[in-house]
Amino acid sequence: MKPYPAAKAYRLLEPGPVVLVTTRAASxxxxxxxxxxxxxxxxxxxxxxxxxIGPWDFSYAALRETGECVIAIPTADLAGTMVDIGNCSGRxxxxxxxxxxxxxxxxxxxxxxVAECLANIECRVADTALVDAYGLWILEAVQAWTDPxxxxxRTLHHNGDGTFTVDGKVISLQDRMVLWKQFQx
Amino acid sequence: MKPYPAAKAYRLLEPGPVVLVTTRAASxxxxxxxxxxxxxxxxxxxxxxxxxIGPWDFSYAALRETGECVIAIPTADLAGTMVDIGNCSGRxxxxxxxxxxxxxxxxxxxxxxVAECLANIECRVADTALVDAYGLWILEAVQAWTDPxxxxxRTLHHNGDGTFTVDGKVISLQDRMVLWKQFQx
Numbered sequence: 001m002k003p004y005p006a007a008k009a010y011r012l013l014e015p016g017p018v019v020l021v022t023t024r025a026a027s028x029x030x031x032x033x034x035x036x037x038x039x040x041x042x043x044x045x046x047x048x049x050x051x052x053i054g055p056w057d058f059s060y061a062a063l064r065e066t067g068e069c070v071i072a073i074p075t076a077d078l079a080g081t082m083v084d085i086g087n088c089s090g091r092x093x094x095x096x097x098x099x100x101x102x103x104x105x106x107x108x109x110x111x112x113x114v115a116e117c118l119a120n121i122e123c124r125v126a127d128t129a130l131v132d133a134y135g136l137w138i139l140e141a142v143q144a145w146t147d148p149x150x151x152x153x154r155t156l157h158h159n160g161d162g163t164f165t166v167d168g169k170v171i172s173l174q175d176r177m178v179l180w181k182q183f184q185x
Numbered sequence: 186m187k188p189y190p191a192a193k194a195y196r197l198l199e200p201g202p203v204v205l206v207t208t209r210a211a212s213x214x215x216x217x218x219x220x221x222x223x224x225x226x227x228x229x230x231x232x233x234x235x236x237x238i239g240p241w242d243f244s245y246a247a248l249r250e251t252g253e254c255v256i257a258i259p260t261a262d263l264a265g266t267m268v269d270i271g272n273c274s275g276r277x278x279x280x281x282x283x284x285x286x287x288x289x290x291x292x293x294x295x296x297x298x299v300a301e302c303l304a305n306i307e308c309r310v311a312d313t314a315l316v317d318a319y320g321l322w323i324l325e326a327v328q329a330w331t332d333p334x335x336x337x338x339r340t341l342h343h344n345g346d347g348t349f350t351v352d353g354k355v356i357s358l359q360d361r362m363v364l365w366k367q368f369q370x
Contacts, residue, residue, distance in 0.1 A: 016342055043239075080361065128321070130312070168351045168354070176272060
């Protein structure tokens with residue numbers, strides 16, 4: 001994993017991949033969940049992310065308690081693992097052990113990075129105003145990481161029904177985005 | 186356009202496509218913008234969507250004034266149009282005319298459907314608590330539409346830098362999503 005600017009976290013999340021979220025409870029225990037309901041809220045100053053994690057998620061208590069999590073982005077080769085992570089609870093299972101995932105130390109938060117993922121974004125809770133109503137957290141991206149050597153880089157998009165669309169070809173329309181040049185460096 | 190259950194709007198938005206948003210000001214004037222910062226917030230009862238539309242967007246005033254919009258989903262054949270819509274302002278341009286898009290009447294809101302798109306979701310503002318802080322609106326999906334006859338169905342995902350990933354192949358992991366069977370009907 002190589003450092004990646006938190007201010008460019010939008011490049012990782014705006015395309016809408018299904019992600020994993022890690023937390024570490026104050027007890028020291030790490031957990032990981034699968035999440036499809038997330039968005040960028042603000043590009044930078046600071047970079048903000050919206051994410052739905054409700055009391056029905058085991059990770060909710062650790063996020064409340066610590067105010068920290070990591071958003072990790074899995075690729076097509078991890079599709080089965082990503083689905084299986086979402087189909088059991090940290091209440092019952094040590095998911096890092098069961099799915100043979102590697103907890104890698106983060107730079108600024110206690111929640112672990114997932115070494116097997118394409119990218120990891122360290123987050124701190126920035127606003128809880130809509131947590132009680134919808135489980136909607138506003139997170140600040142404080143540090144990010146990517147694995148430049150990974151061969152499989154195609155992410156997955158959940159169609160909501162247990163099917164996933166794999167990334168296809170990339171097209172560039174940079175020349176036409178004249179009002180948005182500041183985001184193309 | 187054929188009716189599509191609003192309660193299944195998550196199937197259209199959870200994959201994270203770049204979308205268009207239409208509004209109609211009280212004056213009667215329609216506008217359309219491009220949006221990459223959105224998410225599902227709640228599957229159903231009611232279906233809720235988070236969307237970032239700030240005072241920097243010309244559509245913001247109409248959304249504030251009317252509490253209504255339509256989220257339309259363009260496909261790969263509309264990539265250039267989608268980018269060009271995001272690179273001019275309704276302040277200066279009648280975008281439906283300039284881009285030869287067809288305003289189609291919605292069922293429950295005054296904002297128009299975009300006949301050329303794969304799907305349209307009629308929305309009403311449900312919660313404005315985070316609008317002043319981040320331009321983050323909570324919208325309720327009240328009615329949806331899809332075009333079952335459209336041949337090009339691949340959506341686009343904005344990588345944040347003027348490049349877009351086109352949908353590739355679809356894989357099914359429905360058999361492994363045992364905890365989520367209720368979303369597969």
